[in-house]
Every structure is written in C-alpha cells, then in structure tokens.
Amino acid sequence: MSGWLHELGIRIPDLVAGFAGGVVNAFVFRRADPLSIIGSVVVGALTANYLGEPVAKLIGTTQPVAAFLVGIGGMAFVQGLIEGMKGWRPFRTTNGSGQ
Secondary structure (H helix, E strand, C coil): CHHHHHHCCCCHHHHHHHHHHHHHHHHHCCCCCHHHHHHHHHHHHHHHHHHHHHHHHHHCCCHHHHHHHHHHHHHHHHHHHHHHHHCCCCCCCCCCCCC
16 A cells, blocks of 8 residues: 555655644644634645655755654645745736847
8 A cells, every 4th residue: 555655755744744743733833713724624734745855855854753844834835835836927027029
C-alpha cells in the first residue's frame, strides 16, 4: 500500500504532523463551523506533506517539526498564495505592443 503513496509523494509522518498543525490552527483561531475545521486540517496536512522537507532545510530543523509548523500556517500560506496569484499576469506587457 505504501508503494503507491510514495509514488504520489505522500509521506504519512508529514501528513500526521500537518494534520496536528491544522488541528492546532483550528483551535487557536477558534474555527467553529465544520467546513472551516476540516479545511484547516486538510490544508495543514497537504501543505506539510509537500512543503515540510523544504521548510526543514530552510530553517534548519527536523522534518517533523517543520511539517508541524507548516501545518499550523498552511491555511494562511495558501490564502496568501491565492491572493498573490489573482493579479499575476505572466505575459503582460508594459507598452501594449505585445513584445
């Protein structure tokens, strides 16, 4: 079973750490409705899974600690990323000539 998870880039320890970070996020920010709680936990788990290792290298800590921290801040990170991408136009020109 873990073979196909590995092929998808899913690491169970990072998912668990991110899940825990998402739970902490839900408690700290007093998320009340079920959809917000589930969203916080799922986004925390997924961001920790895919960003835990790079963040660990960036801040110089162990991967479980980094995955937990990413899980806590995952929702804010994703919201900021989406807001930043809304105005992104990769082929925008300044002179209007298309060059």
